[in-house]
Amino acid sequence: TFTPSRSYSQHIKSDMALLSSLTQPPAEYARGMASVLDSIIKIYTVHSRPNYTLPWQNHPKRESTGTGFVVHDRLILTNAHVVADATYVLVKRHGSGTKYRADVQAVGHDCDLALLSVADESFWTAPTAMQPLELGPVPELQQGVVVVGYPTGGDNTSVTSGVVSRVEVAQYAHAASHLMACQIDAAINPGNSGECCGAVLTRELWGWGLGAY
Known part of the structure; x- marks a missing residue:
């Protein structure tokens, strides 16, 4: 049987700690989400x-x-x-x-x-004064985003995350006009857009935009 050396085990623990840190949002990010x-x-x-x-x-x-x-x-x-x-x-x-x-x-x-x-x-x-959210600039490719909204099927907020996968001029479904749009891989469902206007938050810029289903 193979018995891993002490240094090998330490490497595994170090890698697991790094993976955990990458998958957990930073503390300031979590506090920011709670505040908005x-x-x-x-x-x-x-x-x-x-x-x-x-x-x-x-x-x-x-x-x-x-x-x-x-x-x-x-x-x-x-x-x-x-x-x-x-x-x-x-x-x-x-x-x-x-x-x-x-x-x-x-x-x-x-x-x-x-x-x-x-x-x-x-x-x-009541119970507290609401704070306005600031609109952000157009995000970059692969930039992390979070979608917050009220999808159909529940009464509480839903939070999903992903990245920006494409930024280009696209046809809007509502009026068939061609305007700038960002495609993201975070889940957006009916109800998120104002039937899906989920707010899109970039982790670096803390800027908000509007999502549409």
């Missing part, structure tokens, strides 16, 4: 799409959920397709069961972006 979760918002939308064949009536109402995050001036950034043809929009904070009425302030269908506002002061201040 309160700025991730779940969005509940009731849609009623126009009926262009019978313009005097709309299609039956349907419900969907999505994700958004707080930016400056007490606005919530999400995807346009999350609130497209919305008749009623509700939002709730991370860790809270209280829903608040939200208003759509602006929609850019070409770029699939929308801004929401909430008039109720308690939404922004």
Whole structure:
């Protein structure tokens, strides 16, 4: 039988410790994630799409959920397709069961972006004041990213991680426009984008962007 030498065993332990350190997020990264979760918002939308064949009536109402995050001036950034043809929009904070009425302030269908506002002061201040997240620059290839959102099937936030695998001009599904897009291998599911607007966080830059399913 082969008995590993003391130095060989030490090498194995050293390699295992290195592997563990690579797979565990740094402490400051974990603290940063905890601090931003309160700025991730779940969005509940009731849609009623126009009926262009019978313009005097709309299609039956349907419900969907999505994700958004707080930016400056007490606005919530999400995807346009999350609130497209919305008749009623509700939002709730991370860790809270209280829903608040939200208003759509602006929609850019070409770029699939929308801004929401909430008039109720308690939404922004209770139990703690929400902090706006800063938008980051276009990430680089193989840069680590984390997706935080509310995918369909649960009421709590979901966190997945991956890397940027491609950056190029691509066709957006919502309006068929061709704009800059980043492809990542982190899992994004319905509900992440504002049906999947999951916030994308780069570990180095701590900048946030918008994901879309």
